[in-house]
Amino acid sequence: MRGLEARLCLAHYRVSAAVGLAEDAADQLAFAVEVARIDGYYDADHGVTDMPAFFRDEPMLQDAWKVGQMNYRAVMEMDDCWHCEHSGNPCPSHG
Ligand SMILES: [Zn+2]
Numbered sequence: 001m002r003g004l005e006a007r008l009c010l011a012h013y014r015v016s017a018a019v020g021l022a023e024d025a026a027d028q029l030a031f032a033v034e035v036a037r038i039d040g041y042y043d044a045d046h047g048v049t050d051m052p053a054f055f056r057d058e059p060m061l062q063d064a065w066k067v068g069q070m071n072y073r074a075v076m077e078m079d080d081c082w083h084c085e086h087s088g089n090p091c092p093s094h095g
Contacts, residue, residue, distance in 0.1 A: 040068020
């Protein structure tokens with residue numbers, strides 16, 4: 001199910017934080033946000049623009065998912081840029 005892994009990591013973060021496992025909580029929060037970002041990238045790559053249902057009440061996951069969607073669009077834009085393609089580096093517009 002789309003978004004489930006990130007949502008479970010966020011739940012893990014909250015439980016760890018509640019019982020005082022600060023380091024585990026920080027790791028799980030970072031992981032939840034990264035998984036949500038990757039979900040956004042993957043969804044964009046597959047033409048999916050609707051937010052996963054598991055993110056609807058979680059602004060952090062929503063924001064990360066949107067970043068993933070934007071990252072995908074930026075990569076596609078650079079792929080279509082003649083200057084980026086021929087220099088091997090991002091051009092001034094994309095760098
Ligand atoms: Zn470019």
